[in-house]
Amino acid sequence: MLHVxxxxxxxxxxxKNRIQRDETGATxxxxxxxxxxxxxAIIATLMLLGPQLNALFVEVNTQLKGIGTTPTTP
Structure with missing residues (x-):
């Protein structure tokens, strides 16, 4: 009886040990x-702000191209 x-x-x-170890899978x-x-969340934010960011980068690009073509006088 003691053996059983x-x-x-x-x-x-x-x-008990197996149950305690299985918590890592849940994590x-x-x-x-x-x-x-x-x-x-990142994809949704980019979808909402995408057109505004595109307009900002286009404006910055346009201004940078204008700086390169304008002659400067010392």
Missing amino acids: YATLQTLGFRI AVEYGIMVGVIAV
Whole structure:
């Protein structure tokens, strides 16, 4: 009878250790979800601000081209 009890207790400890170790997999899934949410937020922000950023870069490019063609006098 003592042998059966010892076997069941050992089995219980092994199951407990496996459950505790499996939490790392849940953490990896949580990080994956966070990365996905951040990626969606970045894409949404770029979709909303994209035209404004494009206009800004076009204006800066135009002004830089104007600086290169304007003669300077010392």
